[in-house]
Amino acid sequence: MTGSTHDCADLDRLLHLIGLLGDPKDPGFWDSWRAESHGYSFDKIKAGIACLARDEPGMHDHWAYDFADYVLMLFDTSSPEEEQRLVKDVGGTLSSGSIFAVGTQYLSDLRATAWHVWREHKRIGSDTVIQQWQEAPQSSEHEKWRALRKE
Template sequence: MDAPAHDCQDLDRLLRLIGILGDPALRGFWDSWRHDRDGYGFKKIKAGIAAIAREDGMHDHWAHDFADYVLMLFARKTPEEEAELVLQIGRHITSGDPQAVGSQFLADLRRTAWQVWRDHQETDAATVIQQWENAPFPWESEKWKALRGE
């Protein structure tokens, strides 16, 4: 029986993008990806997906955490590392232009992970409004007065 699509469109899209990289049980992207970290990335992706599948009332937390790891794990520090990742991804998912496809895929993956990260914050708009309504203006606050030496 196939698992249903996830209710959150961006999370569903992120999971499908991860799926484009291939079946983790087969040879391909996942057995060559971040091999320098002893499978760390693979373990984090697997644990994140398993957590999202749980129905334990912590959906926002798990989705946010998973997206955070995707952003971290697919980040590169130098243009050379970025170019290498783009080609590695492109070679695994297309027989066409690996540079163009890998670049577009990586941009989409990061943008989607960012949207999941952003939209699965546990803080809601009503809480933010209340916090700001209750916050004193700087001239009303003892903290601000102390900082100015009053």
């Protein structure tokens, strides 16, 4: 992707996808693709992008994780009907042709990319996971399972 400013390709992709929705300075930007939501989500996305532009040591993972978390929340739906409205609104913003196909693909790509950013910036190493699971006590079912094996 041209114009990348971060070492994290998924974060660049997520920013690109957000950018496809248009210029947030344009009148009606928010209402064109998320009319039923309120400005708080917009403000969180704006603040998240502003944080990503800062160059503060040690903050990148936190800011990228937080930004991706808000993107996931903003593009979440709670019913099939709400999902279809969002698909139609986003698709209509991005395309004058295949509104449902474009909206569906866009949301799928955006959510998967936001998930990757969220996951990769929620830093926990495999060595930590191994240690945590080795130190965890056995489940309450462990003794029942051992007893069944002996029978």
